[in-house]
Amino acid sequence: MIGRRYKQGTARGYEARLPRRIEDFVGTDNPVRAIDAFVDTLDLAVLGFVNAGGARRCGQPAFAPAALLKLYIAGYLDRVHSSRRLARECRRNLEFMWLLEGLTPGYRTIAAFRQFNGPALRAVCKDFILLCKDLDLLGGEEIGIDGAFFNASASDASVITKTTLEKRLKQIECDIAAYHQDLETQDAQERGLPEDLSKTPELAAKIVTLQARQAQHAALLKQLADSGDTQISRTDPDARALRKGGQQLVGYNVQNSVDGKHRLIVHYEVTNAGNDTQQLAPQALAAKAVLAVPKLTAAADAGYFNEAQLAACAQANITVYVPVPDYEKRLTAEGRLSGASFQYLPDTDVYRCPGNQELHRYGEPHRRAGTGTLYTRYSRPPGACQDCPLKASCLPASGRRQIERSEHAPVVEALRQRMADQGPARMRQRAGLVEHPFGTLKRWFGWDHFLVRGFEKVWGEMSLMVLGYNLTRVIHILGVQAFRDYCAQRLSRRLLPA
Incomplete structure (x- = not known):
């Protein structure tokens, strides 16, 4: 029986008369x-x-x-x-x-x-x-914005927080005090024991080691205080411990702005922020500058919602599509009236409640801690709502309903209307646009961590x-x-x- 034929290669020792370039x-x-x-x-x-x-x-x-x-x-x-x-x-x-x-x-x-x-x-x-x-x-008409976490060239153990440093310093102080107490005990129990530490090598070495470690931790704590951060990596000083959606790693938060015409990245940034709430305006404004267009449309996921960032985009003639979080979802689930049930009347600067009553300005505007956003309170006089049939579903335990209006409320209301009209379609378009580059980088290019x-x-x-x-x-x-x-x-x- 004739065996199967296979293609034959060229012998490795064969010397070609006409070498190929x-x-x-x-x-x-x-x-x-x-x-x-x-x-x-x-x-x-x-x-x-x-x-x-x-x-x-x-x-x-x-x-x-x-x-x-x-x-x-x-x-x-x-x-x-x-x-x-x-x-x-x-x-x-x-x-x-x-x-x-x-x-x-x-x-x-x-x-x-x-x-x-x-x-x-x-x-x-x-x-x-x-x-x-x-x-x-x-295209210069629309962009998608998204961020992803990438591992740094540092391990989880390299990151140390302010709280951990303070605990370790306290423990070191206790250990040093305990060793000094041991020295005093030896002096009291053994006559003729030298008082200088140089002649008690074991305890002396332990105290010196602890003091060196104490100095290192104190230096790191001072570095954190000077920078205003709450954590630091001893391997990569700019990397941070990041957590989002069950994902936890030591790395960087990479931001991308992708143009809608051919899915080309027009702007990118590397940050160590643990979330995206401060990234919308920097990304959108930078992409608009690169594209050199008078107006732009930008879409991002719910993690980018920030009233001040939305206002900055609106001022730069950038139309944003971002899901608006429902902070009063719990009230609605309990059958109570949320803030969305109250209608703002800009001509008279009052709110109208579902009971057809007006809520006027109450007190002085105040800036909320953390965000710095200016808020104005609206309310009715104490006891004015006691006879209202909606009292049970409206009034809190204090007996006085208040509505707080942000200085950026007009921008948020316009966004809420845009999302009601085009939100689902825009979010699907955003997912197909901006998540494509990250998927390509991670899967096709095989890249998931920095080497530097x-x-x-x-x-x-x-x-x-x-x-x-x-x-x-x-x-x-x-x-x-x-x-x-x-x-x-x-x-x-x-x-x-x-």
Whole structure:
């Protein structure tokens, strides 16, 4: 019986008479060609890269920043983030060999490039966003805003809170006092025992160790007091313990603003805030500035609701769609009248209750602690509602119903009406728009944690991820060859004499 035939490869020891070029292994539609074309259009000295310009120096020549930037972009697109793995790929990956023209930088050189060029990497990402705008790939009409937690290069044990520090300091003080008491006891019980600690080595060593630990904790506590924070990471000073929806990690809160036309990221920020309540206006205003449009529509989830943030967006001509939380849901569930049952009459500055009575201003406006928002109270005189048939479902135990109106109430009321008209559709659109980039970064690019520490370096690594995501989108939209043609035109314009 004749056995099955299989395709045969070329013998490993075969010597080709016509050796193939590396160029032949990289197709014309390979993304590394787009990376090569884009980086060649950049003026890296202007963008602030280390070793990108200046006078010639003695010693071994440095690796060109352009080559290392190309390596990082290609690596992040290929799910290779580690500097050691990138160094290995330079010796075995034909695409990387082609891109770096055979250069093989060591992992320390590769790691140092990412470590010391954080601001420059941000500048490159910003340049690419402007490139997308020049290509008319940004709609500039609507954006989606969302945030996600990403792990820092720090463990849970590295984070210590103010409360924990205070407890540890108190315990150390008790331990030191106990050791001193032991010394006094020994002095009293044993005649001739030296009083100096240098001759009682065990207790002396323990006290010295505790005193050193006490000094470290006191320094950390002072650092917290100076910064106003309640926690600090001893590994990454800018990382924080974050909790949201059952998720708990030590890391950063990454914010993205995504344009609605082609799902391109137009603005991003790295924060260590534990929630998104202060992120709406900064994201929306920054995205509007990048898009350079007179008005903009922004959609975000319920975690972004903040009256002051909504007011700032309205003042900047940004129409926001955010779910309005129902703070009086419990009252409604109990069959009681919530604040929504009272109608505000702007012409007379009064509230009309369901019993057709008016609630007038009561007392002086006050600012609520924490938010700083100005509130005005509205109420009826004491005892005025005792004969009302709705008294049982309206009046609290004090016997006097009060309504507090925020200085931002008109903005919230307009938002509530917009959400009633278009809310469900806008939220579905937002989910499909802004959650796509985070899903791509985590699943397709295989990225879920930062490899560097500190805001400046973390911003740089995030810039690489955003750049890789946007570049992938542009290649899918235009194609590699069309993008290379545009880059050639862009380079020629840059090289034209001023």
